[in-house]
Amino acid sequence: MDIKELQEKVELHLTSIWQTPVKVSEIFHLSGGACQDNFAIELISNSTKQSVVLRTDKGGSLLSSLSKRDEFKVAELVYKAGVKTPKPVYLEEKSSVIGAPFYLMEKIAGKATGRYITKDKELDSYRKTNMVSDLASNLAKLHTVNPNSVTDRDLKQKLKLVTIDTYISQAIVDLRQSLDELPEAHPAIELCLYWMETHAPNIDQIVLVHGDFRTGNFMMNSDGLQGILDFEFAHWGDRHEDIAWLCMRDWRFGRLNKEVGGFGDRKDFYREYETTSGIPVDPMKVSFWEIMGNVRWAIGSAQQAERHLSGKDKGIELASIGRRTAEMEWEAMRLIEEIENAV
Numbered sequence: 299m300d301i302k303e304l305q306e307k308v309e310l311h312l313t314s315i316w317q318t319p320v321k322v323s324e325i326f327h328l329s330g331g332a333c334q335d336n337f338a339i340e341l342i343s344n345s346t347k348q349s350v351v352l353r354t355d356k357g358g359s360l361l362s363s364l365s366k367r368d369e370f371k372v373a374e375l376v377y378k379a380g381v382k383t384p385k386p387v388y389l390e391e392k393s394s395v396i397g398a399p400f401y402l403m404e405k406i407a408g409k410a411t412g413r414y415i416t417k418d419k420e421l422d423s424y425r426k427t428n429m430v431s432d433l434a435s436n437l438a439k440l441h442t443v444n445p446n447s448v449t450d451r452d453l454k455q456k457l458k459l460v461t462i463d464t465y466i467s468q469a470i471v472d473l474r475q476s477l478d479e480l481p482e483a484h485p486a487i488e489l490c491l492y493w494m495e496t497h498a499p500n501i502d503q504i505v506l507v508h509g510d511f512r513t514g515n516f517m518m519n520s521d522g523l524q525g526i527l528d529f530e531f532a533h534w535g536d537r538h539e540d541i542a543w544l545c546m547r548d549w550r551f552g553r554l555n556k557e558v559g560g561f562g563d564r565k566d567f568y569r570e571y572e573t574t575s576g577i578p579v580d581p582m583k584v585s586f587w588e589i590m591g592n593v594r595w596a597i598g599s600a601q602q603a604e605r606h607l608s609g610k611d612k613g614i615e616l617a618s619i620g621r622r623t624a625e626m627e628w629e630a631m632r633l634i635e636e637i638e639n640a641v
Contacts, residue, residue, distance in 0.1 A: 323347070326338050350404060420520050487627060506532060509532050511526075542588040
């Protein structure tokens with residue numbers, strides 16, 4: 299569907315749904331990654347302008363991404379929990395309107411690219427002062443959402459309701475299944491999975507996990523954090539998962555000495571998270587989930603490559619992501635060696 303056709307369909311549909319004339323005065327495509335499409339749209343209704351982003355799927359999903367309905371519902375939960383995130387505006391579950399389900403959310407200012415967040419001079423002052431604390435406190439607020447606080451039974455199940463005792467073992471089983479579905483062998487991943495089985499920590503509480511909390515999924519500018527984005531991989535799990543994912547080497551964009559997203563230090567992030575949540579961060583648990591994260595991303599990268607190689611969804615971005623599988627395998631084994639040497 300070209301941009302003009304999309305504009306016409308959105309105008310017609312929103313006019314019908316909202317029972318008032320809706321005009322799209324501007325629409326353009328935003329970067330959406332390998333699995334998502336995002337479009338910036340200026341709406342005019344009753345002489346009032348509203349800037350929104352239309353978010354929809356453009357290809358096959360990676361691992362177990364949520365449907366647009368469930369992603370929208372998670373965004374609502376997070377927004378109500380006080381997390382700085384774009385306000386959810388409208389959900390369309392039918393594919394008949396534009397060819398796939400979609401939702402609208404408030405358009406916010408800022409940029410999310412890794413190079414901008416970690417290196418741009420415009421953010422120098424913010425990086426030195428509040429960047430770490432703002433992200434840590436917002437993540438702590440996100441983790442206040444738990445299964446007991448969600449009344450939507452369907453959503454509660456879609457987020458993969460789990461138990462403290464079986465969550466990690468089931469996560470490893472799921473990774474093994476995903477690994478077995480790949481056409482080639484990955485002995486390094488097998489080694490890491492075995493290590494995780496024998497070194498699994500306990501979990502203090504099951505909470506809502508963002509699932510992709512990293513540099514690239516939050517918008518910032520010189521005024522600070524504008525909003526946390528992309529809840530397509532949200533699920534019930536361990537709070538340490540999100541902290542570990544942000545600390546992964548792959549999301550530091552060359553600034554390896556800044557272990558938190560390429561812009562901060564772990565001790566500062568842990569302290570700020572603890573201040574907001576009142577719950578201590580366990581560095582060993584973070585290390586375990588960092589290993590798990592690298593294994594998960596290694597498998598995910600291989601899956602992206604297979605989408606390209608199989609012809610299902612060919613694209614240079616998918617192929618280039620697939621080439622990085624070995625980097626995550628190496629990092630997971632390096633972290634294991636680091637832990638074993640410290641014992």
